Amino acid sequence: MRKELLDSKKKSAKKLRVCMFDNCNKTAIKSHVLQKNGILREISVNNHLIQPLPPSPFETENKGVFDFKKIGVNDVYTFKGFCKEHDNDLFEVIESNENLNFDNEEQKALLSYRGLCQEIRRKEIAHEWLSDVIKACPIQSIHMMQSTMLGYKHGIENLTYFKTEFEKAIKSNDFSSFVLRTIKIPKIELCISVPLNIDDNKGIDKIPYTTSFINVFPKNNTCYIIAGFHKDYKCNWTNKFLKNISTGKRKIIFKELSDLVTTRLEFWTMSPNLFNKISDKNIKKYKKLFTDNLFNHSQSLKTELNLFRHI
Numbered sequence: 001m002r003k004e005l006l007d008s009k010k011k012s013a014k015k016l017r018v019c020m021f022d023n024c025n026k027t028a029i030k031s032h033v034l035q036k037n038g039i040l041r042e043i044s045v046n047n048h049l050i051q052p053l054p055p056s057p058f059e060t061e062n063k064g065v066f067d068f069k070k071i072g073v074n075d076v077y078t079f080k081g082f083c084k085e086h087d088n089d090l091f092e093v094i095e096s097n098e099n100l101n102f103d104n105e106e107q108k109a110l111l112s113y114r115g116l117c118q119e120i121r122r123k124e125i126a127h128e129w130l131s132d133v134i135k136a137c138p139i140q141s142i143h144m145m146q147s148t149m150l151g152y153k154h155g156i157e158n159l160t161y162f163k164t165e166f167e168k169a170i171k172s173n174d175f176s177s178f179v180l181r182t183i184k185i186p187k188i189e190l191c192i193s194v195p196l197n198i199d200d201n202k203g204i205d206k207i208p209y210t211t212s213f214i215n216v217f218p219k220n221n222t223c224y225i226i227a228g229f230h231k232d233y234k235c236n237w238t239n240k241f242l243k244n245i246s247t248g249k250r251k252i253i254f255k256e257l258s259d260l261v262t263t264r265l266e267f268w269t270m271s272p273n274l275f276n277k278i279s280d281k282n283i284k285k286y287k288k289l290f291t292d293n294l295f296n297h298s299q300s301l302k303t304e305l306n307l308f309r310h311i
């Protein structure tokens with residue numbers, strides 16, 4: 001089983017992918033989720049960053065699978081998302097340092113859109129991977145895998161609604177469908193760019209459902225949080241998160257970020273310097289909390305842990 005899993009994972013990583021922008025059918029190249037040279041390389045040490053590589057849902061019992069890996073800046077925080085033309089043209093304004101303005105609606109939307117596409121692709125790959133390995137799976141795991149696959153499909157369908165909404169906004173240069181706020185916080189060498197689904201008690205049966213967009217990244221001597229949602233699908237959790245982040249108090253802000261990476265996200269990266277400031281004891285706690293809460297999307301989910309207490 002282990003060998004089949006690895007073979008299938010390799011096959012999936014090598015597979016050609018199609019550009020995700022607006023029905024383009026060209027082959028996708030490797031895209032960085034955030035600026036490679038202006039953001040990721042800036043916080044790297046010897047051109048490396050630390051990325052957690054979490055287990056797939058049916059490997060959670062094997063704790064060894066989950067770890068923080070040192071990854072070169074060319075590969076860290078990447079996905080096969082867009083063709084060369086779209087990767088260059090579409091994101092030019094947030095890739096070239098001269099025109100950066102994180103209060104600009106277009107730039108906030110482009111950042112959120114790229115993080116969103118990353119998540120859709122990651123779910124597509126996970127779904128594909130499961131449908132491949134299910135054939136070699138012991139009979140007692142099949143039910144769980146089938147329901148995980150359905151969960152991915154449902155998630156992709158929901159996120160695709162917002163992807164189309166972002167594309168409409170980008171093409172028409174009218175970003176009024178989205179409410180995205182930018183807040184500056186003290187510098188922390190942490191990078192996040194994802195859509196999040198926090199259970200707001202309205203349920204997720206009907207697509208689309210509450211989805212928010214969160215971006216966190218350091219730039220020069222500060223760190224930016226860009227977060228929000230589609231105006232027709234407001235997220236109360238995100239509003240509370242933004243309120244706490246706006247307090248200006250390091251302790252509160254970094255605790256919010258710690259909870260975010262511990263309970264809500266799988267895909268993020270940090271500098272080796274930040275990683276080295278986290279004790280082994282807290283890394284162990286993080287891994288346990290992450291694994292325990294893998295399927296918990298409750299709004300009230302909080303932890304005692306603060307990974308970033310000592311920065």
Ligand SMILES: [Zn+2]
Nearest residue numbers: 019024083086
């Ligand atoms: Zn394209």
